[in-house]
Amino acid sequence: MFYHFAPVQGHTDAPYRHFHAFTYGSESIYYTPFIRLEHGALRPRDLKDFTSGLNDNQKLIPQIIFRDKDELSALVRLMIENGASEIDLNMGCPFPLQTGHGRGAATVANKDLAHDVAEIIANNPGITFSVKIRLGFSDADEWKNLIPELNKVEVSHIAVHPRVAKQQYGGQLILDSFKEILDQSKNPVVFNGEIHTPQDIDKVLNDFNGINGIMIGRGLLARPSLIKEYLSGKEWDKADRVEEMLKFHRLLLDYYSDTLCGDSQIISKIKPFWEYAEEEIGRKAWKAIKKASNMAKYNSAVALI
Known part of the structure; x- marks a missing residue:
């Protein structure tokens, strides 16, 4: 069973991943936030994130996002040139800035692109x-264009978030469709979506016998200890979870304080740490952190936790 930390734009960059692995152990497989082309080349910030020395304490896989065969081919070539031996293909991003340009979840229904994806995978056996x-x-059956093509090649896994893009992160998970994919895929399948507690992990594993792993994104941002708790076989009480989260936060804050200049830069990087953690730290502290406009106010807000 494999445990994957889903990438989240604006959150899971190299410093976050490094100090998460340092604090909670490196049992998870980590991914870069999606890498895309800009004017035919990799964006410098994406390349910097992928090649950072902070990645040395974790298993890291670069994730790429594309809209057509040309973009996919170019990205695969560029990632190989920069040392990638594994590549994750993002065909699930639901955000309009990407789907509106034919990327992410908008690619799932593209029959021609599904064939191209399988062809490019087959042409890069290394x-x-x-x-x-x-x-x-928008249609929960669109995956039926893609899975038959992926069945023609070998991939390490297919991670499935059982919603359509138009749902974003709301509405019910469409679990019957996930079960269909699990039954029809010749490749290993990973479950992703609405996992917030160790009990949620148990339920997924009990409901879907034969899955290859669990992928968690927002649930780990809210509760960074989640996978460590599950693997230890013992759920931590909230006081222990928050104590460890504060240690993680201090490491990240110290790093940003050493490498960034001025309150505005530091606050813009550290405040997202708490975005999904309202339930863990309490609404009073969470709101105070959100409102903090300088480091003095920020530190006072964190002290409320």
């Missing part, structure tokens, strides 16, 4: 590929 998908953009 690279281990994985795929992250949603059920589709």
Whole structure:
């Protein structure tokens, strides 16, 4: 069973991943936030994140996002040139800035692109590929264009978030469709979506016998100890979870204080740490952190936890 920390734009960059692995152990597989082309080249910030020395304490897989065969081919070539031996294909991003340009979950229904994806995977036997998908953009049957093509090649896994893009992160998970994919895929399948507690992990494993792993994104941002708790076989009480989260936060804050200049830069990087943690730290502290406009106010807000 494999445990994957889903990438989240604006959150899971190299410093966050490094200090998460340092604090909670490196049992998770980590991913870069999606890497895309800009004017035909890799964005410098994406390349910096992927090649950072902070990645040395974790298993890290770069994730790429694309809209057509040309973009995919170029990204695969560029990632190989920069040392990648594994590549994750983002065909699941639901955000309109990406789907509106034909990327992310908008690719799932594209029959021609599904064929191209399988062809590019087959033509790069030295690279281990994985795929992250949603059920589709607006129709929960759109995946039926993609899975038969992926069945023609070998990937390490297909991570499935069982919603369509138009649902974003709301509405019910469409679990019947996930079960269909699990039954029809010749490649290993990973479950992603609405995992917040150790009990949620148990339920997924009990409901879907035969899955290859669990992928968690927002649930780990809210409760960074979640996978460590599950693997230890003992759920931590909230006081212990928050104490460890504060240690993690202090490491990250110290890093940003040493490498960034001025309150505004530091606050812009550290405040997202708490975005999903309202339930863990309490609404009073969470709101105070959100409102903090300088480091003095920020530190006072964190002291409320």
